[in-house]
Amino acid sequence: MSEIALSQTPIHLRHGSNIGQPLTRRDGVLKVTGAAPYAADQHPSGMLYAVLAVSSISRGRVAHLDVASAKAHPGVVEVITPANRPALAQDPDEKSHPFMFRLDLLQNDRVRYAGQPIAIVVAETLEAATEGAALLEPRYEIEPARVGLDVGESFAPQAVGPGFPPAAHRGDVDAELVAAKKTITQTYETAAQYHNPMEPHAIVAAWDGDTLSIDTPSQGMAMAQGRLAGIFGISPDKIHIRSPFLGGGFGCKGLIAGPQVLGVIAARAVGRPVKLVLRRDQMFGPVGHRGPTQQTLRLGTDSEGALLALDHHTKTMSSTYDDFFEPASTVSQTLYASSAVATSHEGVRADIGTPIFMRAPGEAPGSIALESAIDEMAEACGMDPLTFRLKNYAEVEPISGKPFSSKALRECYRQGAERFGWERRPLAPRQMRDRDGFLVGWGMGTATFPAHMFAAQAKAILRRDGSGIMEIGAHDMGQGAWTALAQIAADGLGLDLDQLEFRSGTSDLPDAGIAGGSAHTATAGVAIHNAGADAIARLADLATNDERSPLFGAGNAGVIAREGRLFRRDDPSRGESYADILGRAGLAQIEGHGAGGDPNMHAESDYAKHAHGAVFVEVKVDPDLGQMRATRVVGAFAAGRIINPRLALSQLYGGMIWGVSFALHEQAVVDPRSGRTMNANFAEYHVPVNADVPSVDAILVEESDAHVNVLGIKGVGEIGITGTAGAVANAVWHATGIRVRKFPIALDRLLAQ
Amino acid sequence: MGFPIKLIINGVARSVELDDPRVTLLDLLRERLHLTGTKKGCDRGQCGACTVIVDGRRINSCLALAISHDGADVLTIEGVARGGRLHPVQEAFIAHDGLQCGFCTPGQIMSAIGLIQEGQAGDDPERVREAMSGNLCRCGAYRGITEAVLDAQKMLDAASRKEVA
Numbered sequence: 001m002s003e004i005a006l007s008q009t010p011i012h013l014r015h016g017s018n019i020g021q022p023l024t025r026r027d028g029v030l031k032v033t034g035a036a037p038y039a040a041d042q043h044p045s046g047m048l049y050a051v052l053a054v055s056s057i058s059r060g061r062v063a064h065l066d067v068a069s070a071k072a073h074p075g076v077v078e079v080i081t082p083a084n085r086p087a088l089a090q091d092p093d094e095k096s097h098p099f100m101f102r103l104d105l106l107q108n109d110r111v112r113y114a115g116q117p118i119a120i121v122v123a124e125t126l127e128a129a130t131e132g133a134a135l136l137e138p139r140y141e142i143e144p145a146r147v148g149l150d151v152g153e154s155f156a157p158q159a160v161g162p163g164f165p166p167a168a169h170r171g172d173v174d175a176e177l178v179a180a181k182k183t184i185t186q187t188y189e190t191a192a193q194y195h196n197p198m199e200p201h202a203i204v205a206a207w208d209g210d211t212l213s214i215d216t217p218s219q220g221m222a223m224a225q226g227r228l229a230g231i232f233g234i235s236p237d238k239i240h241i242r243s244p245f246l247g248g249g250f251g252c253k254g255l256i257a258g259p260q261v262l263g264v265i266a267a268r269a270v271g272r273p274v275k276l277v278l279r280r281d282q283m284f285g286p287v288g289h290r291g292p293t294q295q296t297l298r299l300g301t302d303s304e305g306a307l308l309a310l311d312h313h314t315k316t317m318s319s320t321y322d323d324f325f326e327p328a329s330t331v332s333q334t335l336y337a338s339s340a341v342a343t344s345h346e347g348v349r350a351d352i353g354t355p356i357f358m359r360a361p362g363e364a365p366g367s368i369a370l371e372s373a374i375d376e377m378a379e380a381c382g383m384d385p386l387t388f389r390l391k392n393y394a395e396v397e398p399i400s401g402k403p404f405s406s407k408a409l410r411e412c413y414r415q416g417a418e419r420f421g422w423e424r425r426p427l428a429p430r431q432m433r434d435r436d437g438f439l440v441g442w443g444m445g446t447a448t449f450p451a452h453m454f455a456a457q458a459k460a461i462l463r464r465d466g467s468g469i470m471e472i473g474a475h476d477m478g479q480g481a482w483t484a485l486a487q488i489a490a491d492g493l494g495l496d497l498d499q500l501e502f503r504s505g506t507s508d509l510p511d512a513g514i515a516g517g518s519a520h521t522a523t524a525g526v527a528i529h530n531a532g533a534d535a536i537a538r539l540a541d542l543a544t545n546d547e548r549s550p551l552f553g554a555g556n557a558g559v560i561a562r563e564g565r566l567f568r569r570d571d572p573s574r575g576e577s578y579a580d581i582l583g584r585a586g587l588a589q590i591e592g593h594g595a596g597g598d599p600n601m602h603a604e605s606d607y608a609k610h611a612h613g614a615v616f617v618e619v620k621v622d623p624d625l626g627q628m629r630a631t632r633v634v635g636a637f638a639a640g641r642i643i644n645p646r647l648a649l650s651q652l653y654g655g656m657i658w659g660v661s662f663a664l665h666e667q668a669v670v671d672p673r674s675g676r677t678m679n680a681n682f683a684e685y686h687v688p689v690n691a692d693v694p695s696v697d698a699i700l701v702e703e704s705d706a707h708v709n710v711l712g713i714k715g716v717g718e719i720g721i722t723g724t725a726g727a728v729a730n731a732v733w734h735a736t737g738i739r740v741r742k743f744p745i746a747l748d749r750l751l752a753q
Numbered sequence: 754m755g756f757p758i759k760l761i762i763n764g765v766a767r768s769v770e771l772d773d774p775r776v777t778l779l780d781l782l783r784e785r786l787h788l789t790g791t792k793k794g795c796d797r798g799q800c801g802a803c804t805v806i807v808d809g810r811r812i813n814s815c816l817a818l819a820i821s822h823d824g825a826d827v828l829t830i831e832g833v834a835r836g837g838r839l840h841p842v843q844e845a846f847i848a849h850d851g852l853q854c855g856f857c858t859p860g861q862i863m864s865a866i867g868l869i870q871e872g873q874a875g876d877d878p879e880r881v882r883e884a885m886s887g888n889l890c891r892c893g894a895y896r897g898i899t900e901a902v903l904d905a906q907k908m909l910d911a912a913s914r915k916e917v918a
Contacts, residue, residue: 028847031855032839032862034790034830041789049784126784127775198794198802198856198891247792247856248891280795478854478892650850650894657893682799682889689886690895694879 017562018490018497019711022646026502027245027482036245039215040202040277047204048077050266050276051129052259053119054285055111057140058147058351058675062109062118064139070121073135075128078270080120082106086269089233092258095322098163099223101354102322103258104286105231105265111140112321113353114676115285117259120266122274145675147350149294149317157318157347161327161362168333170399171340173298176309180300182380183309188297188369189742190328191667192317193290194677194685195358197477199247200283203263206273212239216260217246217253219475220514221507224256231261232268244505249477251357254516257287284668284680288356291317291326293365297373305381307338307392312370314345319354326355327362331722332370333399334610335448336392341399351675357516359655360718363449364662364725368743371445371726376739384427385444385730386417397608405607405707408638409446412614412701416636417444419699420616429737438620441735447613447637447723451705451714452519456596457510458527460493460535463589466564466579468493469501470531473509474524479717480647481520487643488525488711492532494561513597518611518715521643523596526709530594536561538590543581550574607707611714613637615656615723619731626747630660630728632695638703640714645700648716652698655720661688662721663728664744686744758823762786763832771820778822779803779814782829790830790859794889801888804860804867805829811867830859833866841908842866845901853892861888865902874906 030036055062067079085106092105104116111118119136123129146152160166177183203216212234218224221241229236246253263276278287293316300309312332316325329343360367378388390413396403417423425442426432432440461469470489474481486502493500503509512524540559543551543566551559551566551574558569567575582590618632633656642648665686669678679685698720705712725743733739738753756771762782769781779796782788782805791814794802798816805814806828833840842865845851852858868874868884875881881902882895890898 024847024850025852027855028852029839029843031852031858032830032843032846033834034788034859036855038789038792038856040793041783043784043787043789125773125776126780127773131775196891198800198854198889199792200794246854248854250891277793280797280799478852480853646850650853650892650897653896654853654893657895681797682795683797687889687891688893688895689889690882690899691879691886693893693895694882696893696896 018487042204044273047273049126053133058114058145059143069135070132075124076132078122154346160325167344169342173309173311173340173342176340181303183300190365192292195250195252197248200278202277205264205267218243219254222511241507246477281680290358291355295369310338322354328366331366337394367722368725375730402608406705408703409612412636416614420634439735441731443730445723445726449719451609452517454513456513456527458531460531460592464582474512475515484643518717522713527596535592611639617727626751636699638701640705641712658721659724662725761826778817781819802860804863842905845905849897849901851897851901
C-alpha cells in the first residue's frame, strides 16, 4: 500500500443509488415459480427416507420397541434405536457454552418430554418408513408428568434468554410505591407458543468418507458446522451446508436441532444419503418453543401521572435438563421513564422440550404485559393512554441512564396516531359500536427492540470486466437477505446492481454470523460494506500511484467510487473505470475483505441502542358471542436506516400479525395428565389466516443513527410484535370494558369475566 | 407389484407406475416425479401449502391418494408460467411482495389462480381474504397476497375483455 492517506472507508457511498430503493425481491421469480430450492426438495441419487418415532409420554423410559415388526415391513432398511445408534464423538448432553443446547440423539432409553425422538426408521420410500415407525408400537414405563408453571419449587435462574442477567434495578421501587399517589399491581399470563415456520425442519444428509454434505434450513450455518463437527468428531471444514432458502425460521432454526442431527446419524448408519423431514406434530417438542410466563407488574405514579415505580417480575419455565428462560421482564428496563425500575425472573422446570428464542424472545411476552399494565395505570390516572406514555417518555435509558443513540419515538407516536385517527378516541371504554352493533375499541402500545450487532465476515472481488462479486454465507428466512444485502454490496463496491454477483446461502462462504436478534442486515451489511470499501481502497491505491492514471496523485484529495468508476473528489471529470485500472495493472481481479459487527461489541457502549415504534389497533367484538377481530392495525416505526422499504414494510406487517396472533390466537394447550400438547397441528394451534387481519398498515419514520454501526441500521424483524400485542389487548378492553389478563384473549376468557 | 395410472401433469400426458397404493398425489409429485414446487407444510390438509388444481378444482394434494386420481388433469406451480412468461398472478405476487420465505407461495398462487378461474375473486378484498384463508402464511404476507390477487384479477379481466373485443 502507498503512503498516501486513503481512508479505509472512502467517502464513495452515495446511499440511495441502491440502498434505500424499494426493489422487489431478487429471488421473487424463483419463489413464485416453485423453483427456489428448499432442503426437502433435494433428492440425491440413492437417497433413503428417514422417519422419526417420537414419545407419547412426557416422562419415563421406553421399555420396548417392536423393531422386528418394523424391520419386517417391505422397504424398511434400518431401525435405529439407542441399542444400535452409531457412536458419537461427543455426549449430546454435554454443554460447554450458553449457545450449546443439550440434544436428544438416542443416547439412552429415558424420555424427558412428549414428542422426544425415540427411534429412526429408514426405508426406500417415505410410505414404508412411515409405516415402519408406526409398527414400533412403543411400550413405556410411565412416570407422572410434571407440567405447568405451578409444577413445583421455583428458583432464581443464573441467566435468562441467551446469557442475560436475570435481575436489574435502578432506584428503590418499594420505597417509591409507598410514596406513590396511585398504584396498580396486576398479573398477566402468556401461553407456550411454537414457532411453526411453514417449512418443517428438514435435512438431506450425505456422507462421503468423513466429509458431510447437507441441505438443511439454517439461521446460522457456521454455528451448525461447529456443533456437527463436535458431535461427529470431524473438522468443521469437512461439513458443507447449503441453506439458500429457509421456509421461515423465527428462531427455531438458529441452532441445529436434534432431529436434523438424527438425519445425519441415519445417513451414517445406512451409508447412503438420507432425507428426514419432521411431521407438523413433531414440530411441537424437539425444536424449541417460547416458554409460558406469569408476569406481575407493580406500577406507581405521583398525582400528575408521572411514573415513580415500575417493577416487572416474570415466572417462566425451562426443561428439566437445560436452561432457556424467557427474559420477559427485560423490556421494562428501557421503555418508560420512572424514578425506580426493577426487573427480575424466577424459573421452574417441567417435562417439556427445552424452550429457545422465538421471534422477539422476552420482548414479545414482556411487551404485552407491560403495555397492558401501562394502559391500566393510565386508566387509574384518568389519562389518555397516549398522553400517559408521552408524560413518561424516557429521554435516557431508564435502567442505565445512558443517552439513546437515536430515538424518534415521539415522531412514531405522532405519525401513527394521526394516520389512525387516535384523537377521536373516547376516554371511557364501551363507547363505540359499528353499524352491525359490534363493540369497537381502540388501543395502543409502544414497540421496542434492541439494536444488536454480531460478528460476520465478507469478501469482495472486483473483476477486470468491470463487474463485482460479493461473498457472504448469509441466511434468507424470508426477510429478504438476497435483495437487501445485495443492495448494500452494490453500493459498497460502487456498482450498479446488475454488475454485481451476490453469492450467499452456503457454508463455504465467509461466516455471516447468526440470522437472529433482528441483527442480520446490520451485521452482514457492515461486513459487506467494509469488504467493498477494502476492495475500492486497494483499487484506488493502484490508480493514484500510477503515473498513467488520471487519478495519479489524487490520494490526498481522495477518490470517489460510483457506477464502476473512480474519480477525484475535487474534480469529478478526472477519473477512470475499474476495468481500465485493473487492465493497465495487468490484474484479473482485486479482492477486499471486511468484518461486520461492532469491534467493541463486548465493551460497554456509551449509548443505549434500540429501535422504537407506536402501534394503534382497532378491534371489533361481538357483544353476545365474544368473537373478536383486529380490524385495523397501524404501526409507525423508527429503526435507523432502511435498506429496502418494500421488504422492511413486509417484515413489519408480518411482525404486527404475530402481535395480533399473540394477543388473540396462539397457544399450546398441554394436557396436565400426559404432558402432551393437545393441539399439535395447524387446525387447532391457531395462527392468523388472511381473513383474521383485514387491515395492516405501517409507517417508516425517518431516523438517522450515527452510533449503532457505520450504516446506521437497527433492524426490523422482531419489533412489529412488540407494542402490537398489547395494543390489541388494550383495544379489547376499550371495546368491552373487560380486562383479560390471560393471553391469548380467547372468547371464553372474555365471556367468563 | 405396481399400480399403473395415467395423469396429465401441466399439460403433458404421463403414465406412472405407482410403487405403492399409499402414495399421496403430493408425494407422487414431490418424491417420484421431482416436481418439488408444491410444498408439504402439514400433510393434513390444514395449511394449503400443497394446493394444486385437479380437473379445474383447487385441492390439497396431501389429502388426495394418487391412485384415486387416475386420468386426472393436474396443474402445479411448475406449469403456471407459459412460454417463459410469468402468469399475471405470479407477477402480481412479486410486485406486491405477497411473499416472504416463499414456502407457502406456490400454494397461495395455485389457490389464487383457482379462485380467479372460478370467478370468486371479484374486486371485493373481503371476499378475497376469506377465499384465500385456506392457505396459511406464517410470515404474515397477507396484505401483499390480497393486493396481488385483486391486481391480477384486474389484469386478467382487462385481458379477457380485450380477447372478447
